Amino acid sequence: MRRWPCGGCRRLRVVGRVAEAALLCSPPVDPRLRAERERFIEAARKADDDAALYALKVEFLGKKGSLSKLRSVMRDLSPAERKAFGRDFNTVKDEIEALIDARRKELAKRRRAEELARWEDVSVVLDPVPRGALHIVTQTWRRLERVFENMGFTVHDGPHVEHGKTNFDDLNIPPDHPARDMQDTFFVVPPTDDGWERVLRTHTSPVQIRTMLAGPPPVRVVALGQVYRRDDDATHTPMFHQIEGLYVDRDVSMADLKATLYHFVSAVFETDLDVRFRPSFFPFVEPGAEFDVRCPFCKGDGCSVCKRTGWIELGGSGMVHPAVFEAVGYDPEEVSGWAFGFGIDRMAMLLHGVSDLRLLFDGDQRFLEQFPC
């Protein structure tokens, strides 16, 4: 039993069914109306589907319905009695309509509950919803971005399908350079309208060119992104991720480069790590150097990751070649700058102790789930 406010006087009273809250707490005075009302309430309690409710509505409120027929008694009443009877008649009629409506809703609710009960067992403990995570390369990518942004660099990107001039010539990579060989480069056909080859960028360095063409020095940018080469083995994939840094201003030196790389590796590996240069050649820098970082795993004592050398090769770097400055309209007598680049995938492997590059690209969930972010 439940207590429910009367729709008329709002007083709380006990009702047999929730639907009966539609009934007022004061029944009509006229015994015939009262009897019809009681008969209807009893019948409505037994009506268990919409069809039965509809039949009840016809039986009581239809043109020839029992309640409608009572209307005829009004003829024999005095005006005052007729007024009272009419008011009660309308009230009972409203109550019956409201009760039918409420019962219909009650039945629909019950049907829905029964339906749910068939499909749903609330006692079943479901597996927790599996939570996704960023790919290990994306995690590393964002970590690198954060470190360089904190050092005052801005992040730039360029198109993946690159103009041959921007990808090679402007970077002082002459037409006979091995990097332009069919073995290394994915060429895209057709070539550009002005006859230049169109390639999938083989490095992020074209972003340097685009950035310098876009405005005067000083320039302090990093570019992260996918690059493409025709390579596929345990340590190479045809698509891989590179990060490139470029700093151009007056009086920029190798010392700035070394300090920047030192701060960068220490921030990424969260410990102070030495950086060293080894002379090397890259067409777009002069002098050029490969840079190594002190092995973060053994701190230089020698371990399997650093192949007992105490150092890990990370990438290439150097002072921007005057020919590159000339290609973008910068005066090499006025400004100097450095650039560096290395693989984000290799950095991800180092940070997480992954030994095979291909694991990063296989999409094997058993592997990926080990690196929640």
Ligand SMILES: [Zn+2]
């Ligand atoms: Zn080591």
